[in-house]
Amino acid sequence: MGSCTEKEEPAKRVRVPGPIIVGAGPSGLAASACLYEHGVPSVILERSNCIASLWQHKTYDRLKLHLPKKYCALPLLGFPEHFPMYPTRDQFISYMESYAAHFSIQPRFNQSVQSAEFDSSRGFWRVKTHDLEYISRWLIVATGENAEPVIPEIVGMERFRGPIVHTTAYKSGSDFANQKVLVVGCGNSGMEVSLDLCRHSAVPHMVVRNTVHVLPREMFGFSTFGIIMALLRWFPLKLVDRLLLLAANFTIGNTDQLGLHRPKTGPIELKNVTGKTPVLDVGALSQIKSGKIKVMEGVREITRNGAKFMDGQEKEFDSIILATGYKSNVPTWLKGCGFFTKDGMPQTPFPNGWKGENGLYTVGFTRRGLLGTASDAVRIANDVADQWRTIKDCCNSHIILLKNRNKNKLVVEEEVDDLDQRNINRGLG
Numbered sequence: 524m525g526s527c528t529e530k531e532e533p534a535k536r537v538r539v540p541g542p543i544i545v546g547a548g549p550s551g552l553a554a555s556a557c558l559y560e561h562g563v564p565s566v567i568l569e570r571s572n573c574i575a576s577l578w579q580h581k582t583y584d585r586l587k588l589h590l591p592k593k594y595c596a597l598p599l600l601g602f603p604e605h606f607p608m609y610p611t612r613d614q615f616i617s618y619m620e621s622y623a624a625h626f627s628i629q630p631r632f633n634q635s636v637q638s639a640e641f642d643s644s645r646g647f648w649r650v651k652t653h654d655l656e657y658i659s660r661w662l663i664v665a666t667g668e669n670a671e672p673v674i675p676e677i678v679g680m681e682r683f684r685g686p687i688v689h690t691t692a693y694k695s696g697s698d699f700a701n702q703k704v705l706v707v708g709c710g711n712s713g714m715e716v717s718l719d720l721c722r723h724s725a726v727p728h729m730v731v732r733n734t735v736h737v738l739p740r741e742m743f744g745f746s747t748f749g750i751i752m753a754l755l756r757w758f759p760l761k762l763v764d765r766l767l768l769l770a771a772n773f774t775i776g777n778t779d780q781l782g783l784h785r786p787k788t789g790p791i792e793l794k795n796v797t798g799k800t801p802v803l804d805v806g807a808l809s810q811i812k813s814g815k816i817k818v819m820e821g822v823r824e825i826t827r828n829g830a831k832f833m834d835g836q837e838k839e840f841d842s843i844i845l846a847t848g849y850k851s852n853v854p855t856w857l858k859g860c861g862f863f864t865k866d867g868m869p870q871t872p873f874p875n876g877w878k879g880e881n882g883l884y885t886v887g888f889t890r891r892g893l894l895g896t897a898s899d900a901v902r903i904a905n906d907v908a909d910q911w912r913t914i915k916d917c918c919n920s921h922i923i924l925l926k927n928r929n930k931n932k933l934v935v936e937e938e939v940d941d942l943d944q945r946n947i948n949r950g951l952g
C-alpha cells in the first residue's frame with residue numbers, strides 16, 4: 524500500500540532542442556516533415572502505439588476519404604499516382620506510413636501527454652508523460668479535433684440490454700447482421716455506418732434530431748468539393764452556397780421529403796462558422812429513399828429493449844450505435860494557457876489560430892480537414908525555422924558572451940550542443 528508521505532520520484536527529464544509535437548496523426552506528421560525540410564529536428568509524443576491512430580484504430584473498414592486525394596495530401600509529398608481519387612482507409616494509412624518514413628519521422632509511442640505548461644521563469648515548456656518530462660522552447664499541439672468520442676447522456680441508456688457502441692469502435696456491419704440497429708446522429712459517420720449496416724442486411728434507424736445539409740459527393744462528373752474550391756475563387760461564400768444548393772436540388776432532389784431538413788445557413792458558411800461538416804453522400808441517400816434506412820426524429824428515451832422517439836413512436840432495437848461525433852482533449856492536459864476555448868479549439872479563428880504565445884503552436888484545429896492541416900504545418904515550420912536560424916546564428920557568434928549575459932536564453936542552446944541531432948530526428952532513438 525502506498526502512503527501519503529511517500530516521496531514521488533522526480534520524472535526523468537529529456538531536453539528537446541527543437542519543438543515537441545503532441546500527436547502523431549496527419550497533423551503531427553505534417554508539422555514534423557515541414558520542420559525537417561528546414562533542418563529543424565522535432566520530437567513527436569504519441570499516446571497510441573502507431574502513427575495515424577485515429578485511422579488505424581478508430582475507423583470502420585469501409586471508410587474512404589470523401590474528398591479527392593489532391594485535397595487531402597500533406598505538404599511536400601503527395602499520394603502515390605496510382606491511388607484512386609478517393610483512397611481507402613488502408614491506402615491512407617499506407618500513405619501516412621511512407622510519409623513518416625520519407626521524412627525519417629519516428630514518434631515516441633505510448634507517450635500520452637498528461638500535462639504541458641509554460642515555465643515562464645525558465646522560458647520553456649514542460650511536457651509530462653507518465654514516465655518522462657520533456658522540455659523545449661516550442662510546443663506544437665497536434666492532438667486533433669477528434670481526440671475523444673462524444674458520448675451523449677440519453678435518458679434510460681443504462682437500461683438498454685444490448686450493446687451501445689460509439690462509431691470509434693464500429694468496424695463493420697457484419698457484427699450487426701440481420702439486427703435492428705438504432706444509429707444516433709446523421710453526420711458523415713451516421714450516414715456511412717447506416718449504409719454499411721444496410722449492406723450487411725441489418726435494418727438501421729437513423730436519428731435526425733436537427734437540420735442537416737446533404738450534398739452528393741459528385742455533381743455533373745466533378746467532385747463537389749472541387750466545385751466548391753473552384754467557385755470560392757470567384758464568388759462570395761453566400762453565392763457559392765446558393766449555387767451549391769441549386770445544383771444539389773437538381774441532382775439529388777429535395778431532401779425535406781426524406782426527413783432531412785436543410786439549415787437556413789448554407790453548407791460552407793455553416794462549416795466555416797460552426798465546423799459542422801455537410802454530409803457528402805456516398806450512397807446512404809438512395810437507401811433512405813428506398814426505405815432501407817429509416818429516418819427517425821429525436822430520441823426521447825432509451826428503454827430496456829429499444830427507444831421512444833419525440834413523435835411518440837416506440838421501437839425495439841438489438842444494438843445502438845452512437846454516431847455522435849468527436850471532441851478535442853486539449854483542456855485536459857494543456858495547463859495555464861488561455862489560447863484554447865473550453866472546448867479545446869483555438870480562440871482565434873482560421874487562418875490565424877496556428878500560433879499562440881511563448882512558442883505555442885497548433886496544427887489541425889481549423890475545421891477544414893487535411894487542407895487546413897497542410898496550411899498550418901507550413902506556417903508553423905516557417906515561423907519556427909526563422910527562430911531556429913536566429914538562435915543558431917546568434918549562438919555561433921556570441922556563445923561565450925551570451926553565456927555570461929543571459930543564462931535563460933542559453934538553456935535551449937546548450938541542449939542543442941549536448942544532444943545528437945540525428946537521434947533527435949529519429950525520435951531520440
Ligand SMILES: Cc1cc2nc3c(=O)[nH]c(=O)nc-3n(C[C@H](O)[C@H](O)[C@H](O)COP(=O)(O)OP(=O)(O)OC[C@H]3O[C@@H](n4cnc5c(N)ncnc54)[C@H](O)[C@@H]3O)c2cc1C
Pocket residue numbers: 545546547548549550551568569570571574575576577578582586587588589590594595634635636637665666667668669670852856886887888891892893894896
Ligand atoms: C472518420 C473520419 C474521416 C475523415 N475524412 C476526412 C477526409 O476525407 N478529408 C479530410 O480532409 N479530412 C477528413 N477527416 C478530418 C481530419 O482530416 C482527420 O480527422 C485527420 O485525422 C486529422 O488529423 P490530426 O492529426 O489533426 O488528428 P488525429 O488524426 O486525430 O491525430 C491526433 C493524434 O494525437 C494523439 N493524441 C491525442 N491526445 C494525445 C495526448 N494527450 N498525448 C499524446 N498523443 C495524443 C492521438 O492518439 C492521435 O494519434 C476525417 C475525420 C474522421 C473522424
Ligand SMILES: NC(=O)C1=CN([C@@H]2O[C@H](COP(=O)(O)OP(=O)(O)OC[C@H]3O[C@@H](n4cnc5c(N)ncnc54)[C@H](OP(=O)(O)O)[C@@H]3O)[C@@H](O)[C@H]2O)C=CC1
Pocket residue numbers: 586587588589590675676677690707708709710711712713715730732733734799800821822846847848849
Ligand atoms: N468518409 C469520410 O471522409 C468521413 C468523414 N467524417 C468526418 O469526421 C468528422 C466527424 O463526423 P461525425 O462522426 O459524423 O460527427 P458530426 O459531429 O459531424 O455529427 C454528429 C451527429 O450526431 C448528432 N448528435 C450528437 N449528439 C446527439 C444526441 N444526443 N442525440 C441525437 N443526435 C446527436 C449531431 O446532431 P446535431 O447536428 O443536432 O448536433 C450530428 O448529426 C466530420 O468532420 C466528418 O466529415 C466522418 C465519417 C466519414
Ligand SMILES: O=C(O)C(=O)Cc1c[nH]c2ccccc12
Pocket residue numbers: 590748791794800801803890891892893
Ligand atoms: O471531412 C472533414 O471533416 C472535413 O473537414 C473536410 C472538409 C473541409 N471542408 C469541407 C467542406 C465540405 C465538406 C467537407 C469538408
